[in-house]
Amino acid sequence: MKKIETEFLIIGSGPGGAAASERLLNSKKEVLMIEEGSDFSCNSFKLNPTDEMLNMWKDAALSPAFGIPSITYAEGKCVGGGTEINSGIIQRVPEEVLNSWSKLSKIDGEYYLKAIHEDYDFIEKKLNASILQDRRNMHSEMLKKVAGLNSWKIDSLPRALKGCTCYEPLCNCGGRQSMTKTFLEDAKKDNAFKLESNTKAIKINFKKNKALSVLAEKKINNTKEKIEIHFKHLCLSAGTINTPFLMMKSGLNFKGLGNFQLHPTIRVLARFKENIEAMKERLPDVAITEFMPHIRFGGSVVSPAIFGMNLSESWEKRSHLANKLNNLASYYVMIKPLSWGKISKFAFINSPFVSYRLKKEDFSNLNKGLIELSKGLFELGALEVHPSIKNHEGWFSRKDLDKNEPVNKIRKKFNLMSIHLFSSCSPLNNFENLLDFGRVKKVKNLFIADGSTLINAPGVNPQATIMAVSRRNAESYLEKVNG
């Protein structure tokens, strides 16, 4: 078996791991980063949607959080993690939520009141987070008009883009400032940094209260090579699901570990008379925040393949939309839930079992969001609105909304998804076993730097907050190490 030694080992190259690596390299530390997925940053070509799903998303984006109904969640699996495939929205958590985090977290609450904004400033500058208003965007305009007609509050959505010329919803021309374009690009220039892609951490080996080594498996073509990596310090950045799962697999388990939250999201398809051409425009640069902190509306990413998926939900009722794709716009209703899910490890099974049961209040908020957004869309002139509810007939006028079945009858039919997962190692649930800033009480040389250490659901896109908190965790760990 091949053996490697390093000073700092980071497991995972997503926003958490990349932001932590910047801090460690800045302090002249030697860093080895391992990533389960492949490195696509050198590709001069763009993968088509089906290849992207298979190669850059974990489990082909088919991961279910079991419940009634189940929620499909998706995570990135490539160098740069989710930042390589998401829309690059960079948002700060609202002050109201930061204040509540400060009160809820008994161990590092002070950070959320002031210092987090210094980290946000740094990240926004590094990723060139900005609002782009360089050409008229109908998809975005529609959402602004909905808000205007109802006097609803809106929030701007800065995006990590630089010199984007393609105007596609997710940016295909290389303008998106993902981790491989920013932190990891800089890291690769540093001789103290090494990245091993296609390398999956299997197990952490512990001795007394110290992590000694990690057993990993590297895929080379069709073969797998076992590697033992020894380190002085370990940073876990494998993501909200995999960080606690790796800890459980390695025998490090405690009460509350693996309880997590996500943002349940439901999509709405609306047809207008106007040509919107949402597939050829950037993602809407605003979100409707009138019903925050619990409910939020915004524009969804659209592509022909995603439209296809939407139509498949009820082809009999939606087939007439297939040749009207240019007139369709897609929106989402996202909630900040009260419920918590659970990540479990079953004996002899090498995949996490994820379950999530929404509370009554969460379903009410989802339903309220659907109705309010649909009302707004009809006021704007939508000809029909189709929520992601199994076998739904669709709404063809505002009057149809009043005939909607009560939420307790249709909640099982909600087709929910989420790309925002967090808090599986939140001090809120694991107070007795977690120290401050992502450190674990039982293991001296380990800290966590990813979304799993967020206190609870932020109610907004978590990417910037994951990076801010991970940066803070690495900084704090270094302070402890350096005495």
Place this chain on the structure above:
Amino acid sequence: MIEYIVEKLLPNELINSNQDKEEILFKVTSYVKNSIDTSGFFVKFPEKSLRVVTYIFFKFFMLIEIISLKKIKFKDCLNRFLKMSSFFGDGIRLYKSLAFFALFEDIELIKKNISNEKNRN
């Protein structure tokens, strides 16, 4: 088996009017298969038995359709099948959404098929 299931689930108007039907079915089926193979244990494992059960049921429904001289339609049987349990309902929805995702990737093809179908009618 997957190819047969996918073919039965895809709407006729999207694939039948196209000359490259076999090529399209191959592309869509490959994507459905690869996605399931890449997915985690808790999707991959139950899907194995779902695939076999669905295949047997679909063959049975086809037989019923033939014996009843199309008085009982495959589509009606399928709708009853979906309501039998959430295992079948969720499973069929998974096949369908993956197949549509791959099919709609080539949007020009969809547009062509729909306009061919309209002309035919």
